[in-house]
Amino acid sequence: MTWEIVIGLEVHAQLSTSSKIFCGAPTAFGAEPNTQADAVSIALPGVLPVLNKGAVERAIKFGLAVGAHIAPRSVFARKNYFYPDLPKGYQISQFDLPVVGQGALTIQVEPLSGDAASAGSAQAYEKVVRITRAHLEEDAGKSLHEDFHGMTGIDLNRAGTPLLEIVSEPDMRSAAEAVAYAKTLHSLVRWIGICDGNMQEGSFRCDVNVSVRRPGEPLGTRREIKNLNSFKFMQQAIDYEAQWQIDTIENGGKIHQATVLFNPDTGETLAMRSKEEAHDYRYFPDPDLLPLDISEEWKEQVRATLPELPQAKQTRYVNELGLSAYDASTLTASREMADFFEAALAKAPGQAKLCANWIQGEISARLNRENKNITDAPIKPIQLAVLIGRIVDGTISNSAAKQIFDHLWTPSVAELIIGDSLEEVTRGIYTLIEAKGLKQVSDSGAIEALVDEIIAANADKVAEYRSGKDKLFGFFVGLAMKASKGKANPAQLNDVLKRKLAG
Amino acid sequence: MLNSSLQQLGSALRARKISSVELTRLYLDRIAALNPVLNAYITTNAEASLAQARDADARLAAGTADALTGIPVAQKDIFCAKGWRTTCGSKMLANFVSPYDAHVIEQFNNVGAVNLGKTNMDEFAMGSSNETSYFGAVKNPYSQDAVPGGSSGGSACAVAARLCAAATGTDTGGSIRQPAALCGISGLKPTYGTVSRYGMIAFASSLDQAGPMARSAEDLALMLNVMTGFDERDSTSLQRAKEDYARDLAKPLDGLRIGLPKEFFAEGLSNDVAQAVNAAIAEYKKLGASIVEISLPNSRLSVPVYYVLAPAEASSNLSRFDGVRYGYRAPEYSDLTDMYEKSRAQGFGAEVKRRIMIGTYVLSHGYYDAYYLQAQKIRRLIAQDFTDAFRQCDVIMGPTSPSTAFKLGEKGDDPVQMYLSDIYTIAVNLAGLPGMSIPCGFGAANNGNPGMPVGLQIIGNYFDEVRMLNVAHQYQLATDWHSRAPQEL
Structure with a gap:
């Protein structure tokens, strides 16, 4: 029952x-x-x-x-x-x-x-x-x-x-x-x-x-x-x-x-x-206070001070930004979270999904681990936006971006990259990327040379691959990435590897 | 000097014919001599009063005096005054020294009036004879075995016996007007909301209103000029332009329409009061007024309605007197509930307890609709009666009290008889209207007892205090009842 x-x-x-x-x-x-x-x-x-x-x-x-x-x-x-x-x-x-x-x-x-x-x-x-x-x-x-x-x-x-x-x-x-x-x-x-x-x-x-x-x-x-x-x-x-x-x-x-x-x-x-x-509480109207009258005008004045509410934001995130209902709901769990997301998105237009992923992924994980609120995050929305911009334009790989993110989580580093203008922050992040040697290699010559070396050094595996063991492709990608210290442009690397392995 | 009007006293002070210190000493000496007999004051504080008098003299010397600067005024012991014991006539607050000033006290302090002392009153303003005071009954200065009325009996007695130049009172169901009538003085309860209730210890919040008590309408006007005014600390205080209540005192009464409610001249009214009131009406006709008979059909319900609503509010207002933070606490108790019960049982007198019990009962689950809500509905009908009546007349007149001052102890064991002594005054509070009482004669002397004063009640429309004072003043120009004084004691 x-x-x-x-x-x-x-x-x-x-x-x-x-x-x-x-x-x-x-x-x-x-x-x-x-x-x-x-x-x-x-x-x-x-x-x-x-x-x-x-x-x-x-x-x-x-x-x-x-x-x-x-x-x-x-x-x-x-x-x-x-x-x-x-x-x-x-x-x-x-x-x-x-x-x-x-x-x-x-x-x-x-x-x-x-x-x-x-x-x-x-x-x-x-x-x-x-x-x-x-x-x-x-x-x-x-x-x-x-x-x-x-x-x-x-x-x-x-x-x-x-x-x-x-x-x-x-x-x-x-x-x-x-x-x-x-x-x-x-x-x-x-x-x-x-x-x-x-x-x-x-x-x-x-x-x-x-x-x-x-x-x-x-x-x-x-x-x-x-x-x-x-x-x-x-x-x-x-x-x-x-x-x-x-x-x-x-x-x-x-x-x-x-x-x-x-x-x-x-x-x-x-x-x-x-x-x-x-x-028995013996309720009765308090004679010391007049009835509370709220005019339509007062109500509308207050309404004008209301921020966009979570429910409305969720609908907008789904319909206008193309986010999933789940993403929309997590991003609106608090006003600070939504503010962070919207501030980042404002500086990285069109990248709603990436902004959402980073906030719900790396940022949330760090906040949870350190028992902090989003307002305590050392990385600022504009910094996240610039970081995402560099992934999108191919300057750095996703994994390099995570390393940069780790640096930005250090308040002393994040504080160096200050400024309200996109230019200033972009310059700062570039400097950081350069300083850490994480700039992505998109030079096709360098990538081809690297792939040639790997093929030469792994003749047996190449033979296996060529005899039909397709699954080994990932193995070669891993080796190449490692050799490039993670800096090789993944799309380019894929193309070159496919071509050269095909023989 | 003792019979001077406030206007005359003010002139004498400003002309430096007398100092405020001298005037204050004169009254303090008189109080010292007569208060043991009359018991009009609960607390005097010569040091504090004289300090204020000295400040007033400095102000008078500097030429920055107001109308009441330096004038000794008695304060009903319901108003909190900083540094003064403020008892509200109760054992519960017998040792309570207020850390702050009521708005009314501030207003008097601001104009440099002297606080001459705190006057006796019925406990928590609950009574019509001043016999419920923890500090003993006040005596009527016209006859020491008669009551002065209540609850502002100490103030009425002090004014009549020349123990102050003027006094303050509060009126929840007649507590200014009835003692004014019984002691042969003038008293005015303004429109509800005109005088701030901040710092005035609450009895029934929706009915309580402070007002002046003095020897003439002219004096009342000067007192009212000081007492009124918007106060943001009282949510029921009304935001109105400051007005001069004395501005129309001299206006002739030609064309004045006086409404006489037939219900006020029916069964229960004593002969000597009826005669004096009728004589006053006749005088008004001579002064150019016309008479309109009116009806206040629901006024007969005002006593029962009042004795539901006032105790209901009081039962809640008096809950703060619990022995926890200030006031009386029983010396011995076993636990929290016992402390509450003993402190309140020992700290409150019988009449206060009676009203707390009535109030608790009418607000209780299952009785609220039948009593409290029903009474609120009738209250609106009573107010409506007045609105209708004022379409036909400018002021309403009648007796203030059904009889002259009764003997001490006469009604002590019959609360209903006591409650009926406010039968003509209560409806005014329920409607929130202004009402006043002025002396209009004396009852017959009998068996060696002197004839006791009779009061004429004047009820005005909302905010019509200026007209009421004019109506009263013109009568006082034509008659001398208001300048009679009790035989020197």
Whole structure:
């Protein structure tokens, strides 16, 4: 009997404003406790909230990026509960009238290793996940339980930091889909510049709702895994939780609605509190804040600041640049990656495929090995473009280009070949090619002489070849290349070898 | 000097006939003598007040004085004032010294007025008699066994007893107008959004509005000139051009149309109040006004609507008083929940707890629609009644309070009777309109008790404070109720 796993996500993305959502206190991470907590942050008697326009603009940006309805009027509500790191005794959030309505996100699902549910479908595929809503709210502070001798310390630096809570429909059917959605969302919020995406610092936190059912049956009871701050943990937590629910039901048990925490050390999920004990938050519109009105004009102003979105770029890369869907998707995994690609392509017109290959090949391999981001790559897009140009015009072979690339990966070398003009960089790369003696030999006389020597030195193999052992051709190519130290123009070498071997 | 208007005091100060320090000392001495009896002030700080007076004298000497420079003004203890204990009448904040100034306090500081002290009030402005103050009840200066009204009872008492030149108050359901009426002074609650709420400790945010309390409409106008103005720190503060509220005081009232809501002269209104109010209306006719009978059919629902909405907002506004960061914390507790429960149980008085419980109840799951949402709908109907009424008249008049000042303790065990003392004032807050009370006579003396003051309520259309002050001032030119003073204590 098969089971279907049903997953929905609630993601809290911290918006990248420099001040808090309802006051002017700064939002920088890592400051000494309570040094970024002003009168409003600590909720002194008499203080009032004033909405940060930058937070609203970021919410609008997000809504537009997922094709959502932007509410012309939304309302801030108070969510009332007592907690020491919630200074007002209520959180200002949005309840029945959120700023962003229904939207959708297209995701590319890659099967995850060890993911039972997706093991059967090893192919990558595309899926559309519906977004229910996204609303603005303020973050709480932090309770610190260490170093206080049995007491609790309260740090209100984070209190009032702007968050966008993005809620999906329960459209995902595997950990792989959930992770793909979370990663796509993570990339999108960074792409449009509304969130730094730093998961370690809590800038992008995921709550995952998981339930299981027999296919075709109504939704099962869900449990919510709180506060996952890595994609790896998300996969592990979902896999464990889903299996736990399946085992529980198969053993005759029932699932009760609950909030659970994932323990990365044990790889298990454990219930924190059951929903029956849940608070009655007594939501009501915050009388200190006016309804948030967003005019068509404001919306269009924000739209004008949106960069080309990943989905649009992918379509363009396939239709206009002739790249494969896979290439297009990898190159748009992050805005920095796409920017690098487009900057290189701008200086190497018509070489989209080569640019893509180099970025996804050599560059990605080096970045992965050194655990770096593309913005940290020592080689600059213009340098890659010039390098590709030299392959195309036959100045260097592909293998020589890889050697040059290795040199360019050394910051001290890359830095020598600076400049914004193609001429400057081209001159620099030429100098490097000359200096390393990697210029390709395209002189037909030199190649013929080299081939003659090889034929003379390998009479037995030549005889074998001539008697029909065609496969030996590669052997001769290898010898010739080695003799030319990789500099022989491969096409020319092929021609000459074919002709001379034929006798 | 004690009976001088703000205009006269300002002139005397600017003419250097008296210094601000002398004037401040005069009041401080008077407070020292009379406050033990009246309990109008919770906190005075002679050192701070005199320092401000000295600064004011320098400004007066330099010729850069404003209308209120050097004038001692009492501040309701709901306004946060830097370096001043700000208690809001509660044990919860009995030791809270504010590190910042409310917008209202800043405005007075900017013009060089002297903060004479923080006046007593019902705890968190919840009450109509000043009896809920943690710092003890305020006495009515006309009769020490009567209440001064509330919640701005300390300010009303201080103005009436000449313990300040003028005072500030706040009005959520009548808290400026009702004590003004009961103490025989003038008080004005402006249009919602006119005075910034920043730094004014919140009771019910959508209803709270600060305003002046003084001995005449003319004084109110000068006070209002200082208190109003846009403040970006209050999202409900309205962006309007600064205006001179005294500009039309002298205008004659010919052609003024006064609306009398029939609902305000029905059952529940005491005879002596009805008589004084009717006499005032007669006076207005003499001044050239015409009378229009109007109806505010939904105003009968204003008390129940108010006692859903105000507690709902209060239950949330008062959540920050949890003993964690400032204010009262129970000395002993076993865990976090126990700390919350004990701190709040010990730090809040009975009326505050009652309203927190009502508010929590009406916002609870399953009751929200029936109470909170329903009340919001009726609130709109109540506001609509006024909009309709103002098509037929320029101002609305009626009693401020159904009776004159009642005895201390008289309504203490009956909250509903207490709530009904605001029956004529609450609808104005629900609609966000400006309202004021001016003295218009006294009730009958009986059994050796003196007759207590009666207030006439004047309700204006939105932003029509200039006209209201004109209407009040013309009456005060023709009558002398506003210049009566209680017998010297």
